Amino acid sequence: MGARAPRPGVPVRGSESGRPVMAALDLLGRRWTMRILWELSQAPTGFRELQRRCERMSSSVLSTRLDELTGARLLTLHSDGYHLTPLGQDLVEALSPLDAWSQRWARETDNAAAED
Amino acid sequence: MGARAPRPGVPVRGSESGRPVMAALDLLGRRWTMRILWELSQAPTGFRELQRRCERMSSSVLSTRLDELTGARLLTLHSDGYHLTPLGQDLVEALSPLDAWSQRWARETDNAAAED
DNA sequence: TGATACTGATTCGAAAATCGAAGCAAGGGG
DNA sequence: CCCCTTGCTTCGATTTTCGAATCAGTATCA
Numbered sequence: 001m002g003a004r005a006p007r008p009g010v011p012v013r014g015s016e017s018g019r020p021v022m023a024a025l026d027l028l029g030r031r032w033t034m035r036i037l038w039e040l041s042q043a044p045t046g047f048r049e050l051q052r053r054c055e056r057m058s059s060s061v062l063s064t065r066l067d068e069l070t071g072a073r074l075l076t077l078h079s080d081g082y083h084l085t086p087l088g089q090d091l092v093e094a095l096s097p098l099d100a101w102s103q104r105w106a107r108e109t110d111n112a113a114a115e116d
Numbered sequence: 117m118g119a120r121a122p123r124p125g126v127p128v129r130g131s132e133s134g135r136p137v138m139a140a141l142d143l144l145g146r147r148w149t150m151r152i153l154w155e156l157s158q159a160p161t162g163f164r165e166l167q168r169r170c171e172r173m174s175s176s177v178l179s180t181r182l183d184e185l186t187g188a189r190l191l192t193l194h195s196d197g198y199h200l201t202p203l204g205q206d207l208v209e210a211l212s213p214l215d216a217w218s219q220r221w222a223r224e225t226d227n228a229a230a231e232d
Numbered sequence: 233t234g235a236t237a238c239t240g241a242t243t244c245g246a247a248a249a250t251c252g253a254a255g256c257a258a259g260g261g262g
Numbered sequence: 263c264c265c266c267t268t269g270c271t272t273c274g275a276t277t278t279t280c281g282a283a284t285c286a287g288t289a290t291c292a
């Protein structure tokens with residue numbers, strides 16, 4: 001597998017600096033990555049079930065993402081499916097204000113649309 | 117332009133639900149999007165300067181992303197360059213715990229690598 | 233009136249990422 | 263054995279991204 005997941009300290013796509021946050025933005029900025037973390041924060045989930053929850057995302061990309069996230073030590077696979085590691089749980093928690101923000105975004109977008 | 121930026125309330129790639137957070141994950145999950153927001157949170161920046169800061173990302177994608185983010189009311193263009201709107205600033209603030217997390221990620225990745 | 237040099241932005245062929253249906257190997261009942 | 267489910271791979275088609283060239287608009291200086 002072309003396991004070339006971004007890691008802190010290693011220069012990544014779009015940044016020569018290797019600054020951790022840039023590696024994080026690279027990893028999270030790939031299609032489905034945040035969605036997968038989001039789904040796994042609800043409950044451990046197997047491969048096929050995860051695919052179902054994500055509106056049948058392609059299995060090839062799911063497999064690639066799971067490799068990347070596992071390589072980044074954010075996931076592990078057990079008998080009951082993929083789990084967030086403590087580090088992965090912290091990431092989801094760091095991302096959680098996004099939920100509240102998105103609701104404000106929705107309200108303001110509605111208001112703006114109503115004004116048009 | 118294929119101006120098809122995700123908006124809350126509108127079903128987006130990977131989600132029929134139209135749940136705001138899914139629209140946000142879709143928008144943010146596109147290449148360079150978070151990086152652009154990150155750069156603009158430091159200071160207003162013009163098109164070409166923004167391109168320079170992002171390691172010379174392609175102008176076509178930059179243009180597309182700026183359209184999407186402007187359409188989502190997260191940016192505006194003034195004489196001194198692109199600005200975050202208040203909504204956009206709130207998003208960056210919602211994302212800011214990511215910086216602290218990424219540093220912990222870096223530490224733990226170093227430790228794990230040292231054990232190998 | 234050029235000439236030059238910026239700006240934000242577009243075009244378009246090439247390259248890379250993603251899609252998605254099919255299939256594989258392993259495991260667990262029946 | 264057969265059948266079903268699992269995690270996962272393969273591979274050709276589609277979509278996205280890349281990136282160099284280019285455009286139009288504005289300012290500056292001669």
